[in-house]
Amino acid sequence: MSLKTILECDDYDALLKNIIYKIHTQGPVDPHSFEELSYIKYMHPDIFEKQENTLMHVLGVFYKTRNPQTVLSLVYSSFKEMIEEKTHHLYTPSQASIYEHIKKNKIFSFSAPTSAGKSYVFRDLIREEEGDIVIIVPSRALIAEYLIHIRRILQAKTNILVLQHIDNINRNHVKRKIFVVTPERAMEIFNPTHQLRISLFLFDEAQICEEPIRGVTFDSLVRRALRIFPNTKKVFCHPFIENPEAQFAKHNLTEDVSSFVYQQNSVGKLFIRGDDGLSTFSIFSPYDEKAHHKKNVIHLEDDIIENIITKKGCVLIYVSKRSIYTSKIKTDFLKYINLCQDIDDPFAIEIIEKIREHIGSKNIKSEFIEYLSRGIVIHHGSVPLIVRSLIEKFINAGFARICFATSTLLQGVNLPFDAIFIDRFNFGDTKIESKSLNLKNLIGRAGRTMLKKINSFDYGFVIIKGSNVQTFVDYIKIPTKLESTSILDSQAHSEEDDEYEFIESVKSGEIDSELGLPKIEIQRLSSDEVENNISILLEYLFHEKKLITGKEYNNLKESLRTKIKDSFKYIFRQSLNRDLTEYEESVLSSSITILLWKIQGKTFKQTVTLRYNYITKKDEIRNERKKLKDSLITQEEFDAYCNNLKIKNSVAATKLPNKNIKYNFLFKQNTNIADINYDVVLFDTYDYLDEVISFSLSGKFIAAFENYYRKTYDIRAKYMVNIFRYGTNDDKEIMLLRYGFSFEDIENIYDHVTEVSENEIIFADSIRNLNNTYIKELIHRYI
Numbered sequence: 001m002s003l004k005t006i007l008e009c010d011d012y013d014a015l016l017k018n019i020i021y022k023i024h025t026q027g028p029v030d031p032h033s034f035e036e037l038s039y040i041k042y043m044h045p046d047i048f049e050k051q052e053n054t055l056m057h058v059l060g061v062f063y064k065t066r067n068p069q070t071v072l073s074l075v076y077s078s079f080k081e082m083i084e085e086k087t088h089h090l091y092t093p094s095q096a097s098i099y100e101h102i103k104k105n106k107i108f109s110f111s112a113p114t115s116a117g118k119s120y121v122f123r124d125l126i127r128e129e130e131g132d133i134v135i136i137v138p139s140r141a142l143i144a145e146y147l148i149h150i151r152r153i154l155q156a157k158t159n160i161l162v163l164q165h166i167d168n169i170n171r172n173h174v175k176r177k178i179f180v181v182t183p184e185r186a187m188e189i190f191n192p193t194h195q196l197r198i199s200l201f202l203f204d205e206a207q208i209c210e211e212p213i214r215g216v217t218f219d220s221l222v223r224r225a226l227r228i229f230p231n232t233k234k235v236f237c238h239p240f241i242e243n244p245e246a247q248f249a250k251h252n253l254t255e256d257v258s259s260f261v262y263q264q265n266s267v268g269k270l271f272i273r274g275d276d277g278l279s280t281f282s283i284f285s286p287y288d289e290k291a292h293h294k295k296n297v298i299h300l301e302d303d304i305i306e307n308i309i310t311k312k313g314c315v316l317i318y319v320s321k322r323s324i325y326t327s328k329i330k331t332d333f334l335k336y337i338n339l340c341q342d343i344d345d346p347f348a349i350e351i352i353e354k355i356r357e358h359i360g361s362k363n364i365k366s367e368f369i370e371y372l373s374r375g376i377v378i379h380h381g382s383v384p385l386i387v388r389s390l391i392e393k394f395i396n397a398g399f400a401r402i403c404f405a406t407s408t409l410l411q412g413v414n415l416p417f418d419a420i421f422i423d424r425f426n427f428g429d430t431k432i433e434s435k436s437l438n439l440k441n442l443i444g445r446a447g448r449t450m451l452k453k454i455n456s457f458d459y460g461f462v463i464i465k466g467s468n469v470q471t472f473v474d475y476i477k478i479p480t481k482l483e484s485t486s487i488l489d490s491q492a493h494s495e496e497d498d499e500y501e502f503i504e505s506v507k508s509g510e511i512d513s514e515l516g517l518p519k520i521e522i523q524r525l526s527s528d529e530v531e532n533n534i535s536i537l538l539e540y541l542f543h544e545k546k547l548i549t550g551k552e553y554n555n556l557k558e559s560l561r562t563k564i565k566d567s568f569k570y571i572f573r574q575s576l577n578r579d580l581t582e583y584e585e586s587v588l589s590s591s592i593t594i595l596l597w598k599i600q601g602k603t604f605k606q607t608v609t610l611r612y613n614y615i616t617k618k619d620e621i622r623n624e625r626k627k628l629k630d631s632l633i634t635q636e637e638f639d640a641y642c643n644n645l646k647i648k649n650s651v652a653a654t655k656l657p658n659k660n661i662k663y664n665f666l667f668k669q670n671t672n673i674a675d676i677n678y679d680v681v682l683f684d685t686y687d688y689l690d691e692v693i694s695f696s697l698s699g700k701f702i703a704a705f706e707n708y709y710r711k712t713y714d715i716r717a718k719y720m721v722n723i724f725r726y727g728t729n730d731d732k733e734i735m736l737l738r739y740g741f742s743f744e745d746i747e748n749i750y751d752h753v754t755e756v757s758e759n760e761i762i763f764a765d766s767i768r769n770l771n772n773t774y775i776k777e778l779i780h781r782y783i
Helices: 003-007 012-026 031-043 045-059 071-087 093-104 118-128 140-153 183-190 206-210 214-228 246-250 304-310 321-325 328-332 346-359 367-372 385-396 432-443 466-477 500-508 519-524 528-541 550-554 558-576 582-599 604-615 618-629 635-644 678-712 715-726 731-738 743-752 765-769 773-782
Strands: 107-111 132-136 160-163 176-181 198-203 233-238 257-261 267-275 280-284 298-300 315-318 376-379 402-405 419-422 458-465 753-756 761-763
Touching: 003 031, 003 298, 012 031, 012 045, 031 045, 031 267, 031 458, 045 071, 071 093, 093 107, 093 118, 093 257, 107 246, 118 132, 118 140, 118 198, 132 183, 140 160, 140 176, 140 385, 176 183, 183 214, 198 214, 206 214, 206 233, 206 246, 206 432, 214 233, 214 246, 214 500, 246 257, 267 466, 304 315, 304 419, 304 458, 321 328, 321 678, 346 367, 346 385, 346 604, 367 376, 367 678, 376 385, 419 432, 432 466, 458 466, 500 519, 519 558, 519 678, 528 558, 528 678, 528 715, 558 582, 558 678, 582 604, 582 678, 604 618, 604 678, 618 635, 678 715, 715 731, 731 743, 731 753, 743 753, 743 765, 743 773, 761 773
Parallel strands: 107 233, 107 257, 132 176, 132 198, 160 176, 198 233, 267 458, 315 402, 315 419, 376 402, 419 458
Antiparallel strands: 267 280, 280 298, 753 761
16 A cells, blocks of 8 residues: 555554454564554554554564453454463563574574564573573674673673673672673684683674675684684674574585564554655655655645754764764754753763763763753763763663764664664665665664553654655665675685785684684784784883883983884884875874873873874964963964964874775865864774774784783793783783773773672772762662
8 A cells, every 4th residue: 555545544443453453463564554554543542552562562572562352352362371381581582582583593684673582582691591601793783782781681690701802700700691792802712811611602783794804804704703603602793684594505504493584563663754855754665666756745834854953852863973073064954953951950960071071071062962962862882881881871872862873773783763764875884785784774773762662563754865865765675695605715806915814714724723813913913023023012102110201201311212103113014014195094094193102091071182293283372372471472473483383293093904995084085173073083083093903903912912921931021912902011900800890990990990800890888889870870880
């Protein structure tokens, strides 16, 4: 039935009964039916409410149903009791099936819509499993979400260790361990020193296997896990994939495997097109023929986005990171930004102040904080992880009215949004199938604001610019399938590719289990010339076996500082076994400066301030201000100098190696100092620390210095390993980091820890006097 036919309907009660009967006979699998349900509830809520109880029973959303009121709902209520008796959980039929398949099969691969409720099944599995669990997710944002839920459901079970890295600590008190990690971090499971007894691998958002670069890491992780942990249960979860069994073909799996495609929906969508600069709105259906034609739409009198904001709802606006960095979002969405009022809720203000403290913006203008103070959230992959956790807490508490987000929300992060407005159609992949999958994953975020309301059907709005409707419809209709050949076995890789050596080493089993690098690469990092460069670094970075301070480093001759940087560059070049491109060299040079600040013990906000001061030439301004104070120049001359002063530009962070990347400066050339956006420096500095130093460089430098230590027993080399691995050389801080505390947490608890080792952590009685709810929740598991 087309939208026009629904509009012309003269008996919505009968129409609703027909839709419910269709779902009863065919299952909740037709997205068009859910679109019709959404339309009726939106336009005729009184009629809809009369049959909502029956609908929710027929949909099988039993965790939201109470008091069956019709014969049909009573029949489905008996199904509810059967599922609960069999699984001991209040599941939907799809959830019950997922649960049973995982229990019965050693390897299970499945696909389900974003609203299928698989997260609840996973939480129950996490509760019930008896061995160690490794949960692999594509992003650190999803790690934060998992950790919040896992720690909440296991709050009373202090003998279960929950970490976002692989380790074996609190041994005296821990019965089992749960790790939530990215594929890159998960490689540490193969280090035999951890002595893990893993009973379950959970690969969430497993479609990451299709990504050109990260797919290599993901599939190599799967291959090694299959080889080293052959009897451990493994689960692959995907959204909207038509062939989840492709995971078996990728890795030549034939025994004790099972797969299933779940198409059952539970949340509806209404598709809205915005025309004339978002001044007019209308409903369209991507399932109707010629949906992009204006004659096939239902015109609306109201501005959907404005209505949601004024009614204290939340709209996700999918934009590019560039539009955030250049403040283009401010001009494009000024009308909606102006609707957002200053927040006065004490809890919201507390969250904002915690974020302000972390990013160091108390004395510097930050658009990020200004927006947040009005309920406007910025969410992308370059927002520091601890800040992301806080803003997700802010959104979940209902304080957000607008969330400007990039592709980080494509990767399974579940936040409550009434509507999603898609401003861009770049979904971060060149393959059209991947674009379609990412779009489907994104629109699945709409309609999650009332998931716990009993006997209530949920739906959300998906809003598209009128000019993009045809593209949207085309993407929606594209089948999304996984390749049946692993990227590791693809013929697309040549010896010239930087990944080639790693791929071949994975296939041949020539990966060092402790250091996680190809053995041939470790040989290069053990060469005499590399060791000579390590000797240079140890000589100049240490004084009497102690790392030099920032002041001592700055007092070194320029030639020595250059020598230090050149030695780091040489080690990295040797790890790659090739020369760097000019841009790679620039990124590496910038990262080494930031790395040296990190080695000197600078906090994140101190590092951001140092880089911001460098880019905005604070030393030069300080010198001019001194001239003004000494009456050597006039106020007018000082003002003119500052107004005309141009920035000292910096290249933007990018993962290394990347020989194909072109120059990308952080700001336009000849940008005035006054036009610098502090937040851009903040986000890019985090990218340098996270993507460049942590992910691209640290593993190589750890291998080089670890090998040097094993050969020479020079304790300074071990100190450098600690710096790269943990960011500190303080034994107590290292152990607390291994227990999962952040540097910010450690600052608060350090003096209250009397003893900490791999076996246990002991707090002084004074810890109970801390008036900090967050810290008390953190340490609850250890006291």
